[in-house]
Amino acid sequence: MTQHTTFDPNSDAEWEALRLLGHRMLDDLFDATRALPHTPAWRPMPSHKAALFEEAGPETGAGAEAVYEQFRQHVLPYGNGNWHPRFFGWVQGNGTPLAMLADLLASGMNPHLAGFNQAPAAVEQQVIRWLGEWMGMPGASGLFVTGGTMANVHGLACARMAMGERLGRNPRRDGVQHWPAQAGGDPVQPTQGPLVFYGSTETHSWARKAAEWLGLGDRAFVRVPTGADHRVDIGALQAQMAADRAAGLVPFAVVGTAGTVNAGAVDDLDALADVAASNGLWFHVDGAFGALLALSPRHRHLLHGMSRADSLAFDLHKWGSMPFECAVALVRDPAVHTAAFRSSAAYLGALPRGVSAGGQPFNDVGLDLTRGFKALKVWMQLKADGVHKFGALIEQNIEQVQRFAQRLDAHPEFERVGPSPLNVLCFRYLPAASSGNTSHEVHAEFVDEVNRELLMRVQERGVAVPSSTIADGRFVLRMAHVNHRTTDADMDAVFDALLEIGREVSAEFSVNRGQQAR
Ligand SMILES: Cc1ncc(COP(=O)(O)O)c(C=O)c1O
Structure with missing residues (x-):
């Protein structure tokens, strides 16, 4: 009989050795985290260390002990420094010891979060419900995604789907292409001008990526100037929109930012919501870090109007201190959210009972089918410490x-x-x-x-x-x-x-x- 092959240890002795190694890893991480205030905020990787990363791919293994030693000596000391108390670069959170452990639990359990009839899906639904309530969007549909960029792209994708339909288009079927008339075929897409959306010149670069990625093109993102306070100029927005309409463009969404990268400014979200409502447009808010001001009794007034958003994107790996990657996309109307993403496949069909009975709620409201258990760390940190x-x-x-x-x-x-x-x-x-x-x-x-x-x-x-x-x-x-x-x-x-x-x-x-x- 050939020996069974597995990545699991093969004997009691091997299991015990890996357990001990695991305990050492945890001890080392705890020691390193506690020592952070007494270590450099960043250290450049010495050039001789680079040789390790030039090695050819291993055909046979050196064992877990050996590779952990390489990690400990050559990787762990040379991160970009964002877990350190004196790191203030870009907008990168620290992570927390409890969330680190939660990520270990999530990886160890390794559930598949397309949905399904399982407790981890209930955890994600519960955290989304809490966050929706705290953000002023109770009952919103949502899901965890990798980062603010993805969460924002997600919101804009919903906007394009929802508004496209309202404008008499069929964006899921036709995309942004102009299909020729076909005898006996589907009706041709109405000849309307290009779709455009609006945000301030201070909008994060996700908006450009989104415009390009969604096939709208960078020209579809109309940048509106800001005032001296770095907030979008509402008068300029209205004037630009009127001029664009006159030129045959078709506005479909307005983007507000809660917390701009350069100044931390919060757009007048209530005024933007008014502009969106009076023009029949989708209102999306990028609250990558600023949306979390909703958790601060002292500062949440700055977000007045955010609760009127059709979609909201925010990170928990920035001001929520969660380890990467951890962000949330919320969409006010669950039906609109599902309509933008649901797709059926025979092998994903749900049955009334059994594992598939939970359906694919997250696969139905986002791009990813296979998803990890990002919500666990948020659930555990919130339950351990409370939102206050x-x-x-x-x-x-x-x-x-x-x-x-x-x-x-x-x-x-x-x-x-x-x-x-x-x-x-x-x-x-x-x-x-x-x-x-x-x-x-x-x-x-x-x-x-x-x-x-x-x-x-x-x-x-x-x-x-x-x-x-x-x-x-x-x-x-x-x-x-x-x-x-x-x-x-x-x-x-x-x-x-x-x-x-x-x-x-x-x-x-x-x-x-x-x-x-x-
Ligand atoms: C305002 C704003 N929006 C979007 C993003 C992109 O978020 P992420 O880096 O999580 O993709 C950032 C990142 O700094 C940001 O500050």
Whole structure:
């Protein structure tokens, strides 16, 4: 008889060895997480480590112990730093120890979340119900997806399906193609202009991807200017829409953002909902991080109007602190949601009893058929800590950023750039040292160079990880704070380090410029 082959251990001894290894992995992760405040926020991967990732694919195995050792030495220390208390780059959450364990449970159990007659599907439905209620969309249909980009694309896909039908098209059958008339065939798609949707110039780049991916084309995303507060200019939106209609374009959706990437601004969602309603359009809200303000009693008023959205996208891996990947798409009208995605296949049919009796509720409202158990970590963290703690952490982040901003404002060597009403802050170091040239343009370039170098040094020295953006054509430092581990002392240490390194860089650069000028 040939020996049975499996990825499971083959004997009691092998099971025991893997169990012990698993316990060591957990211990190491707990130790690493607890030690984070005393470790660099980021460290570059030494070039000799790269050789490991050049190796050919293994034909035979080295064993779990050996590969874990490789992970421990060569992978674990060289992440991008987002689990660290002084990480503020882009908008990346930390993860939590409990959610890490929940992900282990989810992977260990490994249920298939197309739906089915099983408790994990009930967990996902329950969390979606809670979130719908907290977001002001009780009874909404929804599902977990990988990230904010996917959740937003999802909302826009629903918009195109629903509005296409309202406009006398059959988007599921015809797509965006113009089918020729066929004798005896289906009626031809009415000749109408191109579908377009609207959002502000501050809308995250998902909107461009969505327009392209849904076959509408980037031109279908009409960018509307913002005011000085970085919120969409409602008058400009209305004027643009009227001009587009006159030019034969067909508006189908309005996108609002709750929490823009560059300023953390929240569009006037109520006014956008009015514009959408009066024009008979779909209203989608990108609340990737900002929608979670709904969990904060102090700040939820900023979201006034969000509850009128037809669809809402938000992440839990940003301000919800869940490990990647974890985002939610909600659609107000469950029938519209299902109509946009349901498709039948003989092998997926449900029976009245047995495993398939639960049907495919998630497959019917999204693109993915095979889905993991993302909802478990959210369910466990919410049950363990309660939603109020999520709100309190959001308030803590905003307070820390506002205090940091006050320190910037009070210091002559820093300049705040743009509004920072919430947890996103753009600023630059203003070199006290001279650029060696009085021309405004040359000095501005000098300031850009100093800030670029300052950012790289702060990261490379492991002090902290802010990121950057471009504001009015100039390089600026940017902190987007969704970090539940950051203490007030961390914020102070980051401020002091930025000042010290900023002085160091500007002194070096001005000496260099002086020498070049000679
Ligand atoms: C406002 C906004 N929308 C969408 C996204 C995309 O989300 P994700 O990175 O989860 O795909 C982000 C990410 O930073 C964001 O800040």
